[in-house]
Amino acid sequence: xxxxxxxxxxxxxxxxxxxxxxxxxxxxxxxxxxxxxxxxxxxxxxxxxxxxxxxxxxxxxxxxxxxxxxxxxxxxxxxxxxxxxxxxxxxxxxxxxxxxxxxxxxxxxxxxxxxxxxxxxxxxxxxxxxxxxxxxxxxxxxxxxxxxxxxxxxxxxxxxxxxxxxxxxxxxxxxxxxxxxxxxxxx
Amino acid sequence: xxxxxxxxxxxxxxxxxxxxxxxxxxxxxxxxxxxxxxxxxxxxxxxxxxxxxxxxxxxxxxxxxxxxxxxxxxxxxxxxxxxxxxxxxxxxxxxxxxxxxxxxxxxxxxxxxxxxxxxxxxxxxxxxxxxxxxxxxxxxxxxxxxxxxxxxxxxxxxxxxxxxxxxxxxxxxxxxxxxxxxxxxxx
DNA sequence: CTATTTACGTCAACTATATTGACATAAATC
DNA sequence: GATTTATGTCAATATAGTTGACGTAAATAG
Numbered sequence: 528x529x530x531x532x533x534x535x536x537x538x539x540x541x542x543x544x545x546x547x548x549x550x551x552x553x554x555x556x557x558x559x560x561x562x563x564x565x566x567x568x569x570x571x572x573x574x575x576x577x578x579x580x581x582x583x584x585x586x587x588x589x590x591x592x593x594x595x596x597x598x599x600x601x602x603x604x605x606x607x608x609x610x611x612x613x614x615x616x617x618x619x620x621x622x623x624x625x626x627x628x629x630x631x632x633x634x635x636x637x638x639x640x641x642x643x644x645x646x647x648x649x650x651x652x653x654x655x656x657x658x659x660x661x662x663x664x665x666x667x668x669x670x671x672x673x674x675x676x677x678x679x680x681x682x683x684x685x686x687x688x689x690x691x692x693x694x695x696x697x698x699x700x701x702x703x704x705x706x707x708x709x710x711x712x713x714x
Numbered sequence: 715x716x717x718x719x720x721x722x723x724x725x726x727x728x729x730x731x732x733x734x735x736x737x738x739x740x741x742x743x744x745x746x747x748x749x750x751x752x753x754x755x756x757x758x759x760x761x762x763x764x765x766x767x768x769x770x771x772x773x774x775x776x777x778x779x780x781x782x783x784x785x786x787x788x789x790x791x792x793x794x795x796x797x798x799x800x801x802x803x804x805x806x807x808x809x810x811x812x813x814x815x816x817x818x819x820x821x822x823x824x825x826x827x828x829x830x831x832x833x834x835x836x837x838x839x840x841x842x843x844x845x846x847x848x849x850x851x852x853x854x855x856x857x858x859x860x861x862x863x864x865x866x867x868x869x870x871x872x873x874x875x876x877x878x879x880x881x882x883x884x885x886x887x888x889x890x891x892x893x894x895x896x897x898x899x900x901x
Numbered sequence: 902c903t904a905t906t907t908a909c910g911t912c913a914a915c916t917a918t919a920t921t922g923a924c925a926t927a928a929a930t931c
Numbered sequence: 932g933a934t935t936t937a938t939g940t941c942a943a944t945a946t947a948g949t950t951g952a953c954g955t956a957a958a959t960a961g
Binding site: 559560561562563564565566567568569570571572573574575577594601615662665666667668669670671672675676677679680682683684685686687688689690691692693696700703704707708 | 746747748749750751752753754755756757758759760761762764781788802849852853854855856857858859862863864866867869870871872873874875876877878879880883887890891894895
């Protein structure tokens with residue numbers, strides 16, 4: 528046994544094997560253009576979230592806090608159930624980060640007026656400021672993108688992103704955006 | 715103290731406070747359109763990765779395995795360093811999932827020919843098949859999107875996604891895509 | 902009015918994915 | 932021969948998620 532075996536390095540089954548598989552893959556998926564889009568989407572999202580991550584570090588918060596704060600700020604008065612529906616996580620998972628945001632004074636909760644079991648979530652002024660700073664970073668990227676894109680392509684972005692959403696989720700997303708627009712008055 | 719205090723529910727600072735903050739935010743970020751794009755990007759990515767997640771469950775793999783397998787399949791002979799550069803994670807983090815993929819027989823490694831310190835990563839036939847199935851799911855979404863988009867908007871998607879990538883990363887991504895295209899022959 | 906359902910909180914154990922820091926080894930290079 | 936490079940590995944820790952079980956107060960159905 529040489530050092531290669533010791534390090535669990537072996538000969539590949541055959542170069543032809545994976546090459547054939549790759550060609551098959553291309554045939555099965557139609558073309559490589561779609562694959563290229565898959566990768567671009569991955570890279571784009573990686574860099575997109577990176578912006579906010581750096582700011583969040585200063586507060587000891589992570590992406591989970593960001594998402595919660597974002598949606599609470601965007602739709603003040605949001606219920607726990609509505610938030611869970613947007614985030615698609617369990618209440619236990621939400622509760623941990625929400626508790627931290629409440630304790631840190633970035634989010635406040637009050638009992639619902641029509642249904643007192645509900646906790647309506649609101650950003651505090653500090654929370655709203657942080658949410659605004661985070662949103663500013665991310666929308667700055669979008670605005671920069673729109674600037675460097677040919678005018679004809681600009682309107683396509685939101686159509687494209689919306690079309691990427693699960694068909695069954697689109698109505699919900701549309702409703703959320705309408706809700707946010709109504710709440711924010713200027714968003 | 716009533717039950718509301720016990721449950722850490724308090725009155726919001728004032729409805730006006732957060733409303734003003736939201737208006738400020740809109741003013742600071744220019745407009746709500748960019749904010750809307752931020753959210754659409756979040757929802758789109760959430761559903762996009764969901765496709766693959768469901769398939770990966772059957773193999774006991776997670777997203778981390780998916781990413782590794784994907785890039786190994788796309789660029790057979792990839793080195794550890796190149797993979798780390800793409801994924802932007804630490805070698806310790808990569809090593810855990812890579813070890814599992816090697817042990818499960820989805821990826822193979824062999825010593826580099828020009829530099830024997832390097833481990834060149836290749837998908838096994840099984841790995842290539844899984845990678846293909848995963849890619850098929852995700853590119854199917856993209857192809858469906860292209861179908862439902864007006865023809866004029868189709869070309870815009872890849873331009874848009876590329877523009878979303880950090881300027882300093884674009885050359886690297888471009889190189890990766892060229893590399894993948896050369897390796898896959900048909901992708 | 903009682904029974905049930907609903908909206909939420911919480912404890913516990915576990916998994917997946919990432920991090921930092923320190924140290925080891927073999928191969929390449931100066 | 933000394934150093935740098937490519938990689939592996941051990942250990943501790945953090946973040947973000949899960950399932951399952953149980954509790955409570957308020958709304959609602961019978």
